[in-house]
Amino acid sequence: MISTLSASSAIEVRDLAKSYRNIEAVRGVSFDVRRGEIVGLLGPNGAGKTTILQTLLGTLTPTSGTIRFFGLDFAGNRESILARVNFSSTYVSLPYSLTVRENLGIFARLYGAAEPGKRVQDVLDRLDLADLADRYASHLSSGQMTRVCLAKALINDPEVLLLDEPTASLDPDMADRVRKTLVGLRRDRNTAILVTSHNMREIEALCDRILFLHVGRIIMEGPPREITARFGDADLETLFLRVAREGRG
Template structure:
């Protein structure tokens, strides 16, 4: 799916959270959404998921406007994972995945659950309550939920935050392999620059609600004359201070 954002703006009272952002993600590519805390990433993702009404601007998915009329149709092909939202803790992994499979209208529910849990090494935890799992296991369950409907557009908000390097690497590798086998466009918001370098085809940098730069990792690193993406991020994030 192709995602296109046009003049997207969100004001909360007098505060401008997101200011006229424009970008697009080509089908089957991965875009990294970077920026310091409070720069408007979550608000932008909220608008792209139809959870926040933009003050101005529009979101198009495969050319279809994400308005209330098309929302249900488009949401069935999208999904979202974030460590800041959770699945019901008292339900088992299997029950949670079953509920969401039904909500997304998945056809062969049992086989899809088995397929996902096999791939994500969760088969042994199917009957365990989600709240009893470690953060690494919970993270993989959240990822299974976000892929249960075989989405064509996936929003990932810091998918490896709070994971140990081993599990983090497993998740990144899984996403890389999953993308090779499936038609999937990803918008990835992350503070892990190595993750962004590994997974993203293109990056946009946000600051104070605006897009301040965009390009491939190498393009941005070269443009700003830095050694790596982390240094580039720091330069852009602190640019006002340097100027001041």
């Protein structure tokens, strides 16, 4: 079936649900992300953010619903889609016994880069990591590892980037640099980015649009400023606190 959306569509999610045994983690979620758009997925702990990202990566199978990337059905085109998508999380690390450059080199080859060494250097430069290239992964601080994992996520020049709390372990300077890298990717590569964060100021600064998830459902959607204005809150943090607490009753 041809997608009804134009060529600008990166991700289309319809009625996505995911249950773990008796826990309904995601309860019928629908949203789109366009190319070149940075969308923030936010919500309280346990709202279902990581579960959604894992279903988009195919590491979790949805209980129901459909996912399309670039107008293509994910279930029927997994391999070709995943070649054009990548993922990073603060809570994932890389094999410890290899250097940063060796680690990235393996991923460059796995993705079939024409010149793996050059590709590795490109991502090291984009994330300002050249100084760490020959360190063993086991010797990295947690913030350094986070940035190396982000470099790994760029190794296939992805059209869609799924990021689970990419700045959670970073100092304010590094977090700012990562945000600038993401904005640069959108500008240079028209990358579509779906990102989770608990830092509301970051979301306001970075995201064109937010999806506010609460107990597995999207309860608000729109540009951050528009949403705060609509609900009369001073900023996203105030709105988050109010909604999260009222929502819990």
